Amino acid sequence: xxxxxxxxxxxxxxxxxxxxxxRSMDALLTAAAEVFASSGVDAPVREITAKAGVGTGTLYRxxxxxxxxxxxxxxxxxxxxxxxxxxxxxxxxxxxxxSRWLERLQGFFATKRGLSAALxxxxxxxxxxxxxxxxxFVPALGSLLDAAAAAGEIRADVDPQELLNAVAQxxxxxxxxxxxxxxxxxxxxxxxxxxSD
Amino acid sequence: xxxxxxxxxxxxxxxxxxxxxxRSMDALLTAAAEVFASSGVDAPVREITAKAGVGTGTLYRxxxxxxxxxxxxxxxxxxxxxxxxxxxxxxxxxxxxxSRWLERLQGFFATKRGLSAALxxxxxxxxxxxxxxxxxFVPALGSLLDAAAAAGEIRADVDPQELLNAVAQxxxxxxxxxxxxxxxxxxxxxxxxxxSD
DNA sequence: TGCGTAAGCGGAACACTGTTCCGTATAGTC
DNA sequence: GACTATACGGAACAGTGTTCCGCTTACGCA
Numbered sequence: 001x002x003x004x005x006x007x008x009x010x011x012x013x014x015x016x017x018x019x020x021x022x023r024s025m026d027a028l029l030t031a032a033a034e035v036f037a038s039s040g041v042d043a044p045v046r047e048i049t050a051k052a053g054v055g056t057g058t059l060y061r062x063x064x065x066x067x068x069x070x071x072x073x074x075x076x077x078x079x080x081x082x083x084x085x086x087x088x089x090x091x092x093x094x095x096x097x098x099s100r101w102l103e104r105l106q107g108f109f110a111t112k113r114g115l116s117a118a119l120x121x122x123x124x125x126x127x128x129x130x131x132x133x134x135x136x137f138v139p140a141l142g143s144l145l146d147a148a149a150a151a152g153e154i155r156a157d158v159d160p161q162e163l164l165n166a167v168a169q170x171x172x173x174x175x176x177x178x179x180x181x182x183x184x185x186x187x188x189x190x191x192x193x194x195x196s197d
Numbered sequence: 198x199x200x201x202x203x204x205x206x207x208x209x210x211x212x213x214x215x216x217x218x219x220r221s222m223d224a225l226l227t228a229a230a231e232v233f234a235s236s237g238v239d240a241p242v243r244e245i246t247a248k249a250g251v252g253t254g255t256l257y258r259x260x261x262x263x264x265x266x267x268x269x270x271x272x273x274x275x276x277x278x279x280x281x282x283x284x285x286x287x288x289x290x291x292x293x294x295x296s297r298w299l300e301r302l303q304g305f306f307a308t309k310r311g312l313s314a315a316l317x318x319x320x321x322x323x324x325x326x327x328x329x330x331x332x333x334f335v336p337a338l339g340s341l342l343d344a345a346a347a348a349g350e351i352r353a354d355v356d357p358q359e360l361l362n363a364v365a366q367x368x369x370x371x372x373x374x375x376x377x378x379x380x381x382x383x384x385x386x387x388x389x390x391x392x393s394d
Numbered sequence: 395t396g397c398g399t400a401a402g403c404g405g406a407a408c409a410c411t412g413t414t415c416c417g418t419a420t421a422g423t424c
Numbered sequence: 425g426a427c428t429a430t431a432c433g434g435a436a437c438a439g440t441g442t443t444c445c446g447c448t449t450a451c452g453c454a
Contacts, residue, residue: 021450057444172317174366175328215422218432243411254431
């Protein structure tokens, strides 16, 4: 999960973390979740540290890269989204499961201000974030795509990584994106998977 | 074209511009084109002004918003892309013309580092840029879509603005975007337009 | 319980970047 | 050549990411 030696309590439960450090990390996570929701994942560090009541040095100590903080804040929700794939696969026909999961995925990105843009920014502060998302979402999407292809409902030649990237991008909205834009575009991609010459 | 009272020589030929001012603007356009190509449209102003041999105040005087500079640098190429639509419409069947133009559009964005991201950034420095692009590309795309729909080759219910936005976003590439990613995704959108239940 | 020391702290300092503004320079007209 | 409007450059300023060092806190051990 975290790709740097930080937030050690989560990555290595055997490692001792002092009580004050744990308090700082908890405060930062709470504050960051609020600030991300209101100002986006690229909000200034001072906004987060002020809300958390800790110093900026403390933030960097526990979360050396912004992607470490972003990953920590969204981890549970991301896991829940990825884990929804097999559940949907059991409840619905392959095509329906795929469609519903993509809708879930799109909703995940849509409610995280600036997350999709951050993933595509190439900014070194988000260096490890794409890998993190890919590691959880690509297997989920891959299995749904395989099932739908095996059922003869879609073509079998789309790369799950590419489709994931496309959904993330379309979820950014945009200067003209009205209500339902991303949903319509993702649906169009799905229809493209169904189309055969 | 320019949405602010700058680069007056182009917007209002009657207005006198001093020779030194014209030299400054020319130098800035030349430098910006180079810097945008190597560092992207969000390169620091100091990089552009240093290359142009002018002061930063001079850059803001002639191009108050970054979007003014971006629009000026890419104007000819953007016009040429938009003007290619009717030409392709004459030479090819509607579906083929649409496909080729989207490929042309995608290539336009792909060769402009950071342009697509800038369009979607919401940054006030790029405030007028989306409108500029929309004003030239939406009519072009709209007529191609109409022709293909009239020929019964695609559904008639896609909004050209939305499709334009989607192509721009997919042209951003991304952390996993390999060779031809954007082309494949745009093709998938096109296939989606052809698909009917 | 007290001591020693490692872990952790906060925020000033620093570098980078966007933007403004003012004293000086240049261009154009008469 | 003189006058004046236009244009100049870059220092100053504010915002932001990041580092680092003197000080503080927590924990383990005797």
